[in-house]
Amino acid sequence: MVKIIRNLFNLHEGEAGKKKTLEVVKDNISFTGSNLWILVCAIMVASVGLNVNSTAVVIGAMLISPLMGPIVGAGFALGVYDFILLKKSLKNLLIATITSLFVATVYFYLSPFKEIQSELLARTSPNIYDVLIAFFGGLAGVIAITRVEKGNPIPGVAIATALMPPLCTAGYGLAIGNYKFFFGALFLYCINCVFICIATFSIVKYLNYPASTQIDIKNQKQVKYGITVIVLLMLLPSSFFAYRLFKEQQFKQNANLFIEKEFVENGNTLIYKKINYNNNPKIIELAFLRKNYSEDEIKKLTNKLNTFDLQNTKLLIKQNATDNLEALKKDILNEVNKNGSFEIEKDQRIVTLEQKLIENTFDxxxxxxxxxxxxxxxxxxxxxxxxxxxxxxxxxxxxxxxxxxxxxxxxxxxxxxxxxxxxxxxxxxxxxxxx
Known part of the structure; x- marks a missing residue:
């Protein structure tokens, strides 16, 4: 049974020659001539895609990007203890990173459209899941590189690990002076680079690639300690962000349950909802069709927040919502612009709102x-x-x-x-x- 399982997961079967694989890896490290031009084009495509919130264009940019080359090269260099190759890989990765940041920053600085889109927001808050995606995506990519038949995982790895969009988002943060965006996106980029590199190192060691030169045990230990430190530096903040994401999702679920049980099931038509987790206290802001609440009613509802595990939360109810319809429309459109998570255009949202108000004029x-x-x-x-x-x-x-x-x-x-x-x-x- 053990032998069958071992054969099923045998990576040595179908493996390309180690020497040939290393040559291919070394050829993809350099960022001069055509590779640099392709990189610049990929950055521009990704920046435009992020700017217009087009997922398809962003995916296209990921497929064009040659950024995987020096990262995989660094992983191979660590695995075979080739410090000349490691130095060359890191140098080319630095050139690619600086070039990408520069081009993206210039584009977003000159672009007349600087609204925050959902594609941009998605790259500003990395967490532990990004670590898992980078590591297992990197594993799939490196396994494909070491095969005689390369197969089709490489495009999928380029899309999953998404090296280009975080760099462009970091450029966007620099262009608008939002350093929270810049550091968040740059951290996501670093996570992807480090864990693709570590995945590469793991496969190289597993496949027993020979060391390029004899290296003493002390230096081998230094490499392992260095990798461990880097992993911890990436994992700790990523775990913190993942925990925050979990708590935010939990809060939103509880808030929606509170709204459903206390308002919607009682026959009140909800026409506006805003849940803000990042405020202190947290805020649930609501408006209803032809339904106003007295101070006593709001106080009773606020007291019920704790039963839904919504501690440190403030309940705000917009009164006379239908009498202030224009102001309410502006609030809703502001939320559409801010979150960028609605695929329907603004005009369609306004029409939908108006139709809903007509259809539900009275409770x-x-x-x-x-x-x-x-x-x-x-x-x-x-x-x-x-x-x-x-x-x-x-x-x-x-x-x-x-x-x-x-x-x-x-x-x-x-x-x-x-x-x-x-x-x-x-x-x-x-x-x-x-x-």
């Missing part, structure tokens, strides 16, 4: 519970705005359809009509009995 569930208290004979209601069109114009008429057994008296009808007009500030309302 009939809430209205029915109130009417039933005053007029127990009423069994069902439906309040809506009707468009009455004539030759010359279109008039919006508010109509209440209701069913009552026994039927309401004329006095009760007048009382109901006056109550509805006062409640919704209406000049006129029509009452219609359901058949």
């Amino acid at each position: 009939n569930k809430q209205l029915f519970s109130e009417i039933k208290t005053i007029f127990p004979n009423i069994n069902s209601i439906s309040l809506s705005n009707q468009n009455i069109t004539t030759v010359d114009t279109t008039v919006v008429m508010t109509t209440l359809f209701y069913d009552s057994k026994p039927k309401l008296s004329e006095k009760d009808k007048e009382k109901l009509k006056n109550w509805m007009q006062k409640k919704y500030n209406l000049k006129k309302i029509e009452l219609t009995i359901k058949d």
